[in-house]
Amino acid sequence: MNEGPVIGGLTAGGAAAGSVAGIAGRSAASGRTVWRWPGMAGAALALIATVYAHVAAGHVDPMTTLISDYALLDTSALALVCGTIMLAIGSVWVAYGLAQVDPARSAAARVLFIAGAVGLLLTAAFTTDAAPGTMSAGGEIHRWSAAVVFTALPCAGWMLGKRFRSPALSVVSVLSVVFLATFLAAHPGSLVSDLIHGPEYYGLVQRLLVLSDATVVFLAAMSLGESHGGGKGGEDGEGIVLPLRRRTGTGGPSGEAGASPLLSTAMRPALGIAVQSASRGAAAVQSPASNVTSPCLPMGLGSA
Template sequence: MNNEESATVAVWRWPGAVGALVAVAATLYAHVAAGQVDPMTTLISDYALLGVSAPAMVGGTIALAVGSVWVSYGLARVDPARSAAARVLLLAGAVGLLLTAAFTTDTAPVVVSAGGEIHRWSAALVFTALPCAGWLLGRRFRNPALMVVSVLSVVLLAAFLAAHPGSLVSSLIEGPGYYGLLQRLLVLSDAAVVLLASLCLGGRSDASRVPSLGLPTLT
């Protein structure tokens, strides 16, 4: 890779990474600013209902959406042939993130408004699309860390759904006592997916290498 190619890769790699890191920083700030919210028993979306933490949560969500879009566009530039499915999933995740930012949730665990329903299903889109995109990119670029984080995100999603109040097994596993923590770990894992996916830009996979045909070269 020459200097010009390295500069091009950096253009697409680092903004996506910055978006993910800004999202994590904003989420941590919201937790500190709204100390009265119990992270074990409340959803992370509840921070958007408080004036002191709402700007940080909305800003962090938008930052992660922008990072996802940037990674998707970067993939279209550096690996257009084989990254189509992952790009679609990243864009779907970005749309879901923007919708969760635009439509605030209802007070957990009850959803009673149309905006709350949009928020809930948009979050479901995010939690599904991003780890799937991460898994595809992890296989494509032979990135074990990205594959592991993507699988971890799916495991956390399953645990969160099981622990969420209203689940058939929630009371059996005492889910209401810690389902908020599971969601926070899930959000962090999805941010890690976007971060690691952005760092894949410019990486080489065996599938991207054109094998030599053993033909003589002209000099």
């Protein structure tokens, strides 16, 4: 009996089942999603609150003053603090969502989003100094916390843009870095501030920087609702599904020829019939041999 094709078919059928199971497992793993609206809502509400703070402040010049100055006014302080907290909540939600949809390769981005959220909460808790020349502990905490926010969020957005192949997220992150560099150069006290007339517009640059950072959180939260399988087996920590290899009559692989998993699955009933037929044929061959006397058979083939 030639058992090579039957055993090879059974091997291909088993491998096809493993391939189908591996593909199904990969789809289930990459299909994990979380609610994205809390992060998106946090960023959107932060922008709405900031706009309301601008309107409520009234007489503050957005070109030459900072957003932090709105926290010093009774009419706009509450709106600005609430908006800052909402953006922090959105950042925390993005970090939580990344831990659900991409826990293996988003650790750095999660840390940056958490750092940005902590920085936002500190800027809300500690207001800036009222007078330009005044230096206080609370004012220093506010300034350094803002520096963490403006640095962490663009970096996290850039990482996610590359990881999730999101051009919009990457572009907004780059714009945020450009706004940050411009703001630092135009801020009063920098070496080139007077050369580029920075005090005349550095407040506007900071508002664009805040807008870009809130947009980074919004787009990052939006990406949580999408499936990111990576496109390659094993890239996200999952098992690699190897292709089946068709066997020759000698039982070895036939080079680059491969068997389709779907074809192997369809051949399972036929393989089962082939196995049963082979078993019956083997029994039919052995039955006449038992009726022949030992002298008529070659040595070793007679009945015991």
